[in-house]
Each structure stands twice: as structure tokens, then as C-alpha cells.
Amino acid sequence: MRVLESRRLLTLILFAAFAWSLSGVDWLGPMVHTGGPQSLLRFIQALFPPELSPAFLKLTLAASFQTLAYSVAAITVAVLVAVPMGLLASGVAARSARTGLPAAVAARFLLGAIRSVHELVWAVLFVYALGLSSATAILALALPYAGILGRIYADLLNDVPEEPLRALRASGASPFQVFLFGRLPMAFPDMLSYSFYRFECAIRSAAILGFVGIPGLGYQIQLSLHDILFDQVWTLLVALVFLVVAVDLWSTRVRRDLVS
Amino acid sequence: MIGRNGKNPQAEGRIPLPQASREDGLGPDPAIVVAEGICKSYPSIRALSPLSFNILPGEKVALVGPSGSGKTTLLYLLAGILQPDEGVLSIDGRPMTSVRPGRELSQLVGLVHQQYDLVPHLSVLHNVLAGRLGQWGLLRSVISLVWPRDRQMAEEALAQMGIGDKVNERTSHLSGGELQRVAIARLMMQSSRIILADEPVSSLDPARAEGLLGLLTDLVRGSDGNDGKTLIASMHSPYLIRKYFSRVIGLREGVLQFDMPSSEMTDEVSDRLYDLEQPEPALWGVGN
Structure with missing residues (x-):
């Protein structure tokens, strides 16, 4: 009961602090710079219509394909790395062996390290090392994504209900067989679902890599923004939305087929 | 000591064991389960006091007793999931401690859980x-x-x-x-040669409960002249015990209360085993 009371008190204090902080805002002053409203209007007007010339559409298509290609390659590499790393990190791969726990700790640390650096930072590092190549784009995305996926895979594998596993052990299954016929099938739908979600994120991230000079939708968006060609920016943004929505639809279908 | 005839001297005379004599005159079947003074304690509670019994191949044994009486602990000991603190538990003539988990154990005992665990x-x-x-x-x-x-x-x-x-x-x-x-x-x-079932019918309506027990006992009976398997299940209903089992073992707070043919499992015996007021029978008689 005392915990509950002090928690409520804390909530109250935090609300009061927030309310007080609002008094510090200069509401009448220039929150938006003077040219802001006009710029915003121009940006919105540029949507009607966006740039639809055949030449630019062709360029958009090529850029979309490039972004898609990078994200597909990156998520593939990420999954390939994340599966063994996640297995190690979950500790289910080597429960019997004495090496299981240290391996799990090491794997978790490594996964944590590679995902704590943002893909954009990885990209800058790889641009220095490898130049503006496809390898740079793919590695910069694959590393943090492997870190995230591996961590999630490990948690999902750990969180399956224990009872069916116990029943499998009782019917004489070895630890590996318990994994194969129990843990993996129970965790798999969630692992797949999350991988798809991460694939969507990879498309967005691949586009963002354009800001360090890697070709694709993001690079084209940046070029058009530089020239204040908002109608082109819109065309490119719509293409990006199309890509993400298409992956979403695909993943919904795969998940539905998997469940039925 | 436990003799080759598979009888438990501790309960001699009290347990009418099924007549298991072979017609070839070689004597009775050796017991498939022999428990000699097995007991099990958890940190705060004694789950099973030293308990000895034999079970013959083909028997269908019901374990009865209120919650916390040690039924599940006993089943888990038989399944090899738990090990007794003291005493020896042998299955098919081998101490459980010498049975390797995995393939060997799985051919001796199989366990059905309450929730089926698929x-x-x-x-x-x-x-x-x-x-x-x-x-x-x-x-x-x-x-x-x-x-x-x-x-x-x-x-x-x-x-x-x-x-x-x-x-x-x-x-x-x-x-x-x-x-x-x-x-x-x-x-x-x-x-497996022994089938263990932990409260197999506790979450079922009466018709389904009978259906399940019918399936289990069919499985135990064995087909085409095989000598069949052995069934040990924790149960509550005296009616189902009489109908589907051959023998009943009553437990209360980890202590053996009775061990007899299931035909003697009357509702009265059951009521006495489950009676919450057992220690103070006079309480309800006074006053009013």
C-alpha cells in the first residue's frame, strides 16, 4: 500500500513539473521561423501534382529498386547472423554443456554492442573503410539489424511455454529434439512476424542511408530537397510508402498462410 | 523385505493383490513397480512419508486423496521427473537411478498431463x-x-x-x-510399459471423462494377446475408480491410508478420505 501511495505522489509531482515547465515557453514569440508557413504551404501545394514526367518516374523506379535490393540483402544477412547468435544468446543451444552460459553471455554482449550503434553511424564508418559501395550499404544495415533480431529471437525462444517441452522430454526426446519439435515450432511464427516487421524498417533505413551518399530513394530525396523541387520529393516519398505498404501486405499474407 | 512373489509384507493381509499366478506354475509375475520406503520432502513440506508398495503388470491403479496428499509427487517419482530422498524405486526389476533418461526411461514410463501439453x-x-x-x-x-x-x-x-x-x-x-x-x-x-496419468479427467465433463478413461484402459489392455501395460492415474471419483480401475491406493498428507481392490472404493470410504473435519468430529454435534 505504501508503494502505491508513493507512486501516486510521484505521478502528481511529475505532472506538476510538466505544468510548470509550460510556463517557460514563449508562446507569442517566433516558434516557427518567419518564412515557415509559406514554405509549408509550398511543400503541400507541390503534391498537386507531384513530378510525373516519364524520365523522373524511371529514375524513381530505379532508385526504389536499389533501396529494395539493399534492404533485402541486408535483412537476409541479418537473419543469417541473428539465428545462430540468437540461439547462443538464448542459452538453449548448449544447456547441458558447461560452455552454454559463457557463450550466452558473450553472444548477448556482442548482439548488444552491434545494435547500440545506429545504422547511419555504421554507414559513415563503412564509407570510410569501403567507400560508397553496395557492401557499405548492406553491412551498415545488416549489423544493427542482426543485433536487434538476434536479441528478439533469443527472447522468443526463451519465452515459449514450458509444459509441452517437459512432455517431450518425458517421451524420451534429447535436448536437440526438444528444440526441434517444441521450442522452434512454438517460437517460429513470432520470429517470422518480427523479421518481416524488421524488413519494413530496413527499407526505411536503406532510404535514409542516402544521406551519407549511398544511392537509392533517400539520396534522390536529398538531391531534390537541395534544389527545392518539392514535386519530385513527393514522387519519391510516395514510392517509399508504396514499398513499405507492399512488404506489409506480403507479410500479412505469409503470416495468414502460416496460421491456417 | 520384498520377496520374489511381489508382495509387500508391510501391507500383507490388507492388500488383496490380484491373483497373478501364471498357469504354467512358475509362480506369480514379478512386480513391474516396487517401491521400498520411498519418501520425498520439499523445503517446507513432507510430500510423501516412507511408502512401500508393489504393482503388477496389467494392473490399473487409481491414486486417490485430497489436494496435497502426494499423488502428483508419487507420479513424478514414477516418471523419473523427481527422485526420492530415501528408499528405492524399481521399475521392471531395475532401480530408477540406473535407468538412463531419454530412450530407456521413455520405454518404461510415459506420462499424460492434465493439460495434454501438445x-x-x-x-x-x-x-x-x-x-x-x-x-x-x-x-x-x-x-x-x-x-x-x-x-x-x-x-x-x-x-x-x-x-x-x-x-x-x-x-x-x-x-x-x-x-x-x-x-x-x-x-x-x-x-512405454507403464502409463502414468496426472488427473486425466479433472477438467472434463462426466461423459468425456468416461470416454477418456475408456481409451486409456483400452490402451492398457493391449491388443492381439500382448500382456498389456500398466496404468497408474490420480483420480477423485469413486464411481469412475470402481468402473475403470482394478486397485485403489489412498493417500492423505503423504501417508498411505488404504490399498485395496477398486470394488471396495465406496462413496463412504472416499468421503472419509476427503473429510476436511476429520480431526475434530465432535465440533458439529454440540450447540444448536
């Missing part, structure tokens, strides 16, 4: 085949995930359970009654 994401076929895992090597189990081995055996088991048409169904789509049948089919694939 893997909902796998097909019915794969859940049934999981009963074979103890017999399968690594490679065979990997291959079986895609191209199932022993498929015909599993189909026969399911057909025998009356759900042959559900082979390729996803297990999560099955009803409660069908899940039970899958769990028993899995147990059939395991083909």
Missing part, C-alpha cells in the same frame, strides 16, 4: 510422432520435420483414437476432446 503450432501428425523421439536419432528427427517417418504408425494410432481424419490438421485447431486423443496417440507411439 505443441499447438505443429500438425497433429508431428505431435503424435513426438512420441517416437526417444527411438529416433538426430538425423531422423530433422528429416521427419519435413518428411515424417513412421507416418503409418501414427495414422493407425490416430485411427484407433477415432480421429484418423485429423492427421494433417494444425493442433491448435482441435477441440479439447480431440486434444486428449492426440495426447493418448502420442503415448501409444511411445509404447
Whole structure:
């Protein structure tokens, strides 16, 4: 009961602090710079219509394909790395062996390290090392994504209900067989679902890599923004939305087929 | 000491063991389960006081007793999930401590849990085949995930359970009654000599409870002249015990209360075993 009371008190204090902080805002002053409203209007007007010339559409298509290609390659590499790393990190791969726990700790640390650096930072590092190549784009995305996926895979594998596993052990299954016929099938739908979600994120991230000079939708968006060609920016943004929505639809279908 | 005749001197005269003499005159069957003074304690509670009994092949034994009486602990000891603190538990003439977990243990004892504990994401076929895992090597189990081995055996088991048409169904789509049948089919694939069931009917309506016990006892009876298996299940209903079991062992707070043919399991005996007011019978007589 005392915990509950002090928690409520804390909530109250935090609300009061927030309310007080609002008094510090200069509401009448220039929150938006003077040219802001006009710029915003121009940006919105540029949507009607966006740039639809055949030449630019062709360029958009090529850029979309490039972004898609990078994200597909990156998520593939990420999954390939994340599966063994996640297995190690979950500790289910080597429960019997004495090496299981240290391996799990090491794997978790490594996964944590590679995902704590943002893909954009990885990209800058790889641009220095490898130049503006496809390898740079793919590695910069694959590393943090492997870190995230591996961590999630490990948690999902750990969180399956224990009872069916116990029943499998009782019917004489070895630890590996318990994994194969129990843990993996129970965790798999969630692992797949999350991988798809991460694939969507990879498309967005691949586009963002354009800001360090890697070709694709993001690079084209940046070029058009530089020239204040908002109608082109819109065309490119719509293409990006199309890509993400298409992956979403695909993943919904795969998940539905998997469940039925 | 326990003799070759499989009788427990401690309970001699009290336990009318089934007549198990062989017609060839070689004497009675050796017991398949021999418990000699097994006991088990948890940090705060004594789950089983030293307990000795024998069970013969083909017996259908019901364990009765209120919650916390030690039924589940006893089943887990028999399944090899727990080890007794003291005493020796032998199955088929071998101390449990010398039975290797995995393949060896799985051929001796199989356990059905209350909730059946199937893997909902796998097909019915794969859940049934999981009963074979103890017999399968690594490679065979990997291959079986895609191209199932022993498929015909599993189909026969399911057909025998009356759900042959559900082979390729996803297990999560099955009803409660069908899940039970899958769990028993899995147990059939395991083909252990002893079948343990932890409160198999506690969450079922009366008709389904009888259906399940019918399936279990059929499985125990064995087919085409095999001498069958042994069934040990924790139960509550005196009626079901009389109908489906041959022997009943009563436990209360880890202490053996009775061990007798199931025909003697009257409602009165049951009421006395479960009576919450047992220690103070006079309380309700006074006053008013």
C-alpha cells in the first residue's frame, strides 16, 4: 500500500513539473521561423501534382529498386547472423554443456554492442573503410539489424511455454529434439512476424542511408530537397510508402498462410 | 523385505493383490513397480512419508486423496521427473537411478498431463510422432520435420483414437476432446510399459471423462494377446475408480491410508478420505 501511495505522489509531482515547465515557453514569440508557413504551404501545394514526367518516374523506379535490393540483402544477412547468435544468446543451444552460459553471455554482449550503434553511424564508418559501395550499404544495415533480431529471437525462444517441452522430454526426446519439435515450432511464427516487421524498417533505413551518399530513394530525396523541387520529393516519398505498404501486405499474407 | 512373489509384507493381509499366478506354475509375475520406503520432502513440506508398495503388470491403479496428499509427487517419482530422498524405486526389476533418461526411461514410463501439453503450432501428425523421439536419432528427427517417418504408425494410432481424419490438421485447431486423443496417440507411439496419468479427467465433463478413461484402459489392455501395460492415474471419483480401475491406493498428507481392490472404493470410504473435519468430529454435534 505504501508503494502505491508513493507512486501516486510521484505521478502528481511529475505532472506538476510538466505544468510548470509550460510556463517557460514563449508562446507569442517566433516558434516557427518567419518564412515557415509559406514554405509549408509550398511543400503541400507541390503534391498537386507531384513530378510525373516519364524520365523522373524511371529514375524513381530505379532508385526504389536499389533501396529494395539493399534492404533485402541486408535483412537476409541479418537473419543469417541473428539465428545462430540468437540461439547462443538464448542459452538453449548448449544447456547441458558447461560452455552454454559463457557463450550466452558473450553472444548477448556482442548482439548488444552491434545494435547500440545506429545504422547511419555504421554507414559513415563503412564509407570510410569501403567507400560508397553496395557492401557499405548492406553491412551498415545488416549489423544493427542482426543485433536487434538476434536479441528478439533469443527472447522468443526463451519465452515459449514450458509444459509441452517437459512432455517431450518425458517421451524420451534429447535436448536437440526438444528444440526441434517444441521450442522452434512454438517460437517460429513470432520470429517470422518480427523479421518481416524488421524488413519494413530496413527499407526505411536503406532510404535514409542516402544521406551519407549511398544511392537509392533517400539520396534522390536529398538531391531534390537541395534544389527545392518539392514535386519530385513527393514522387519519391510516395514510392517509399508504396514499398513499405507492399512488404506489409506480403507479410500479412505469409503470416495468414502460416496460421491456417 | 520384498520377496520374489511381489508382495509387500508391510501391507500383507490388507492388500488383496490380484491373483497373478501364471498357469504354467512358475509362480506369480514379478512386480513391474516396487517401491521400498520411498519418501520425498520439499523445503517446507513432507510430500510423501516412507511408502512401500508393489504393482503388477496389467494392473490399473487409481491414486486417490485430497489436494496435497502426494499423488502428483508419487507420479513424478514414477516418471523419473523427481527422485526420492530415501528408499528405492524399481521399475521392471531395475532401480530408477540406473535407468538412463531419454530412450530407456521413455520405454518404461510415459506420462499424460492434465493439460495434454501438445505443441499447438505443429500438425497433429508431428505431435503424435513426438512420441517416437526417444527411438529416433538426430538425423531422423530433422528429416521427419519435413518428411515424417513412421507416418503409418501414427495414422493407425490416430485411427484407433477415432480421429484418423485429423492427421494433417494444425493442433491448435482441435477441440479439447480431440486434444486428449492426440495426447493418448502420442503415448501409444511411445509404447512405454507403464502409463502414468496426472488427473486425466479433472477438467472434463462426466461423459468425456468416461470416454477418456475408456481409451486409456483400452490402451492398457493391449491388443492381439500382448500382456498389456500398466496404468497408474490420480483420480477423485469413486464411481469412475470402481468402473475403470482394478486397485485403489489412498493417500492423505503423504501417508498411505488404504490399498485395496477398486470394488471396495465406496462413496463412504472416499468421503472419509476427503473429510476436511476429520480431526475434530465432535465440533458439529454440540450447540444448536
